[in-house]
Amino acid sequence: MDWFIYAGDDPGHKLMIMLIAMALFVLVMGLILFIVDRPANAPKWLVTAGFVGPALLMLTVGLLYPGLDTIRKSLFNRNGTEFLGLDNYVRAFTEPQFLLVLGTTALWVLVAPAAATFLGLVYAVVVDKSRFEKFAKALVFLPMAISMVGASIIWKFVYEYKPNTGAVEQTGLLNQVLVWLGGEPIQFLLQRPLNNFLLMVVLIWIQTGFAMTLLSASIRAIPDDIVEAARLDGLSGLGMFWRITIPSIRPALVVVLTTIAMTTLKSFDIVRTMTAGRYGTSIVANEFYEQSFRQNNAGFGAALAVLLFVIVIPIIIYNVRQMRLAEEVR
Amino acid sequence: MSTVAGAAGAARDKSEAVDALVSTPPEPKRTPSGINERARKAKARLSNPWASAIALIIALLWTIPTFGLLVTSVRPELDIRRSGWWTVFGDAFAGEGVFSMRNYEAALFGSSTNLISFFLNSFVITLPAVVIPITLALLAAYGFAWIDFKGRDILFVAVFALQIVPIQITLIPLLSLFVAADVNGSFWTIWLSHSAFALPLAIFLLHNFMKDIPASLVEAARVDGAGHVKIFFQVMMPLLTPAIAAFGIFQFLWVWNDLLVALVMGGPDTFPLTVRVAEMAGSRGGDWHVLSAGAFISMVIPLIVFLGLQRYFVRGLLAGSVKG
Structure with missing residues (x-):
């Protein structure tokens, strides 16, 4: 057997x-x-x-x-x-160590989806109908095929640090740029709170392609007569973007934001690969793994998993509400 | 029989119509003046230096990190330690030999990394973990879409709702189950876990696609005396190929790139590439020669699949999110 x-x-x-x-x-x-x-x-x-x-x-x-x-x-x-x-839950909300984890998670959920959506939208607008549109989109789209582990390694290499002594050359691109600009190299992944944002960059880098694809499709679906009418009213450029494009693709924006927010909440690979949660970078998804399978504290790990589930619920309710609203308007 | 086949044939002619349904959102009808207008706008936008600059900056930010690691992966170990990858072009120009495949050899076959065996594990994990959930989901989606049974709607909503359950919440009890059944650390646990996790989204997506198939086709087959099994295979399957491809790519990328499930469920003999490469990033963080090559070894298959089937992937993405 x-x-x-x-x-x-x-x-x-x-x-x-x-x-x-x-x-x-x-x-x-x-x-x-x-x-x-x-x-x-x-x-x-x-x-x-x-x-x-x-x-x-x-x-x-x-x-x-x-x-x-x-x-x-x-x-x-x-x-x-x-x-x-409820002791496990109380612990998660009172011990400073875990409060930090919760705070970092909140930071991720607030910053990463917004940044990815914003960049995806901007990119979709600027390459729309340009000569290299297909190629330009493929470049940003490609990271979606890469594992978060692979993406983390790609970026870890960008953040690589060598102490600035004598003839040592930097091998990480970001530190080299700093040195070129006349600065001192930094141990990026050790600097709190900067390191949290540098880890988020990896997720944003992956998710922007998703945002771009969906938003680009919904920008194309804006009826021409609306655009035409707005133009007759004298709108153009940024005015057109704020008054016509954004309101027209609002439902798609909500879907993209909430989908990325849910991915963010659950993604543990990036933190695991880049810092393993050290230097104040742990988030709930990583702490769940740490507590359940490293510290062998199944009870507390389970509480963190339930917490993940509970945090997802308001995001989903918001998503469903917005969908309903959009359908009523239609 | 012949009528069923005929119906399916007719359906294939209609597959363009289904295609149109599948690729949401529908392209709006454009008036000729609209086209001119857009062309004019596009020209204006292209000549706008700000827009071009933004596009260029984003495109560079999205390519340079990958390119840097790719260049690194073909440089000799000593060079990687000594200088940045961007110096390579000057050296190459000066005629020095700066590239070698030694790192890939070391990463794949070196006794300390031996990625080739983890590559095999990734393959062994992925194939059943894609085929099993798609098959189960196809059958269930057909049941929910075309068999009229009591409690169907409630059950379907329940399945739909399971989508929001984060994987993390299922891992500990599932692992205990596998330990109790004495199969922990084997491929079976990874296959079963991935299959269960994939089902809610798969059933939901495929159900949407199946609902879009004209009821008249199913009726015609039924009048002809075909049962559900026959309708499933002879009417549905031929029409669902794009949908299956779309979800297949999702699931493939998800399983191949997964770290958490394999890490929790697997063991040293079953860990896939992602687990091994992530581990190397921790334990051999400074060994960029094997790490860079390892990263690309783990990425090559998904990149090929993705580039080859991108069309289906985008469709699935749009259908899943816009409808969902």
């Missing part, structure tokens, strides 16, 4: 297990569909169960049960033996 579960470090064995898993999956699904399809007029509950059942089972075991169990665990101590009530 172990043979089917663990492959060790044997490449052939790994591939075999993968093929077996795929074959098993195809076999099971084929069997389900065969049973559902076989009788001339199968009862409807059977057909329904055949189509919807596997996914629902997966969701129950993989999402619903674990989610509820985490909420329960968050009321217990580190190994679940002692009921603590």
